């Protein structure tokens with residue numbers, strides 16, 4: 001049905017191109033809307049990974065010496081190539097992940113935005129000049145390329161997360177090896193083909209800068225232990241983050257962790273409910289609840305709790321579920337059978353812990369992995385409310401005072417995004433203050449998901465503390481060097497220390 005698309009992206013019938021010899025393994029993505037197999041992708045072997053890492057080190061030696069604005073030119077061309085393929089790549093993302101068409105294309109737009117941002121950044125990798133306490137001395141900070149970066153990505157943003165890292169890493173002078181999710185290797189391969197074409201067309205030493213390692217966890221594990229990769233940027237579950245933190249920490253490498261979220265929206269009595277309901281439905285149901293920023297908890301003032309629940313139920317009834325590539329569909333499938341089981345288990349746990357399902361939660365009777373989004377009346381004390389179930393479940397809870405709302409919002413182990421809907425300036429400012437939300441992202445009168453790339457993205461606590469994309473996140477991809485230059489004829493020591501051989 002989508003053969004022409006696969007052909008245009010150069011990813012059709014890949015299994016036929018490779019002899020089925022012993023030891024060759026394939027990743028087998030499935031279209032979650034149909035349950036049918038998509039073209040397979042050959043996984044790399046451990047030996048191939050070793051050669052790839054050596055190539056990455058060799059490429060780094062040259063790439064680090066290319067002036068950053070010239071590196072930006074390669075990224076600019078990648079952005080142009082992505083613009084040309086936006087519709088095709090967006091549709092492929094839709095087919096492989098089940099996210100709706102506008103979100104698939106939105107993901108490619110995010111990659112383009114990252115490329116544009118990084119091009120500008122390539123002329124702004126600036127350090128500070130610092131006043132020295134010693135006469136005729138100057139201190140400065142400069143930023144140098146770090147080395148080959150290992151990028152490990154999750155299934156739900158199969159291309160954008162790579163761009164958050166790769167576009168920045170490339171202008172910073174780093175090379176990279178990308179291990180995508182084994183559930184979305186086709187999107188990764190299509191992106192790599194687009195990048196390879198750019199690399200072949202430019203007259204700069206960028207061969208080996210961008211490499212793809214389609215593989216499962218075993219190669220990922222090898223990357224974590226690999227001292228040739230000074231930085232591992234890992235996006236995925238908190239479970240993954242604990243392994244990365246431990247293994248990379250053992251070799252004292254640097255890790256950038258973008259992990260799970262359990263995001264909440266607070267709706268205060270003064271909220272514009274029209275906005276609040278729309279934002280909540282997008283945050284909780286959009287991408288079938290499979291965003292790290294999906295809203296999983298709704299904390300509603302007791303005076304409007306029943307009204308909000310009624311309006312949400314009415315809105316949920318109007319959400320069109322279906323093939324994600326069709327116009328008008330707002331919710332596609334979950335990624336696989338395991339996600340359906342996890343959703344069922346979470347709903348059963350909610351009921352056992354005293355919750356009540358007020359809407360949805362059933363599997364749809366059709367091929368693929370479709371469910372109804374679920375609304376659950378809950379209490380903050382229920383253990384299941386503290387967990388990230390990667391499915392469209394929204395736990396709705398009551399609060400009495402703003403202090404209580406903030407305490408409930410902060411009472412989970414994850415700390416990615418948060419939002420408050422209020423027209424009360426004091427409440428909004430309290431939510432953003434040091435005694436407010438403890439998350440990496442805090443919003444007023446917009447929902448928890450759909451961040452722009454200009455701001456640093458990431459979260460606190462078990463979300464891992466990493467920051468990617470905009471602002472000054474680039475600093476993590478570089479090594480900082482403090483330099484002191486003496487242009488005088490004396491050698492004064494800092495802190496007034498005397499060390500005179502003639503005294």
Ligand code: NAD
Pocket residue numbers: 152153154155156157161179180181182215216217219220221224235236237238239240243258259260261291292293388390416458459463
């Ligand atoms: P996952 O943790 O199962 O897998 C993520 C990646 O890690 C995959 O490429 C996987 O192969 C790899 N991996 C798993 N175990 C590994 C190991 N031991 N060593 C090396 N690599 C290993 O996550 P998922 O199911 O693909 O994605 C969903 C999760 O990702 C959710 O928890 C979601 O919140 C999170 N996520 C976070 C962000 C963010 O920016 N904070 C963005 C997207 C997704």
